[in-house]
Amino acid sequence: MNVDDGIARWRRVADGIRTLAAESDADGGLLPSEAALAERFGVNRHTVRRAIAALAAEGLVHTERGRGTFFRKLPGRLHYPIGTRTRFSENISRQAREPAGRLIQASVEPADARIAAALGLRIGAAVHRMETLHVADGMPLSVSTSWFSVERFPAIVAAYAETGSVSKALEAHGLVDYHRRETRVAAEHVSPADAAHLACPADAIVIVAESLNVDPEGQPMQRSRTRFAADRIELVFAT
Amino acid sequence: MNVDDGIARWRRVADGIRTLAAESDADGGLLPSEAALAERFGVNRHTVRRAIAALAAEGLVHTERGRGTFFRKLPGRLHYPIGTRTRFSENISRQAREPAGRLIQASVEPADARIAAALGLRIGAAVHRMETLHVADGMPLSVSTSWFSVERFPAIVAAYAETGSVSKALEAHGLVDYHRRETRVAAEHVSPADAAHLACPADAIVIVAESLNVDPEGQPMQRSRTRFAADRIELVFAT
DNA sequence: TTATATTTGTGCGTATGTATA
């Protein structure tokens, strides 16, 4: 535990304890004793005590003399299952009430090289670009940008605005089945515009999921880039 | 700049300079002078010099006497494909040279409720807990914590330490095939300990992937929690 | 109830690391 990295030992111990909390997410759970933690991390008990003091100051744990130190409960994240047939409304409605998608902005633009390649169109072909916000229980969870071929889905924007659901909007175009081909997952700091829509602080984190949906014939028909508020949701990939 | 957070000033200055490098991603770019950096961060010039020395030691910058200090170029994000049969070594070795896993820390502990449930063991059963670091092309990409049943994989730690690969360590126990059942993906700010291992700034982001690997009979045998440096890698789920 | 072990809380001395002037 002696690395000259400019980070104090009690800070690393505090983080180790934080990890324990993340791993064994028991509310009201009992931490190992200070002596046990000192041995586990290879530091003096005073160092453990300083780490615990820092965690207590930020409210993660509380200690009771003679009894021990206990975790406090962390606000849980919603689960967002992602499989081959992901539908926002269906996913979230099992965990929260009133799932809702709201249209923020829509436009028609020429496809750039990347969009054209993803959707199998010519560069410059007209595509709908739709910006949507997804809310559950009054809490914004994600904002998403989607691209659709104008030729194939001329009225997709109106249909989404009316139903608040991509799958229902696609049904209106006669497409009742589609599935997700690929999802790329990254994470970034939130952009100012997204922070406003998600009602989160300027230094918040978003999980960025880029995906491609294809119809039953394997033809790509929707490309999307969704930014999830990372403190409110986690993605679950079942394989 | 005087906060009692257990992080040395030269470390914060070093992280600040790293951020400068990320923003103005010009290869061979010139840093502000040491005096200018000292004033910008509100520290003594000696502290700036120590920060630069640390960055030079890890290869991010190089200094030329009388001329100044210069950035080196940063690489783009690697892709990390995740499917039912993910292997770190195989994935990364197609894009980078010398993939390597290094054992950071290992211990045997009793399984808490969560680990026991995940691995199908009794609460309190002995499990190996293994902390590993994964590097490609000399750049740390992820740190991972894994849990294995001690009864089933008594020598897993030694086997990993020798081979630097989980799949090879499992082969040594006669398990040649396994697959990933579920992956949960979240994103957080990096913990100080992980930041030290990943050599990234204190305000960096990690993608947290929790997964469960099962053997051909469907029996869970490895639970892991991997933190990826979000600025170096993106996860790709093929469905 | 008492007795004992466990756990947290406190004090003090010493050595080393960090940051400034």
Next chain:
DNA sequence: CTATACATACGCACAAATATA
């Protein structure tokens, strides 16, 4: 380079609160 101030980390000892036999 030295000098100074402060933070960090350790080791030991003991007191106070709690749990348990």
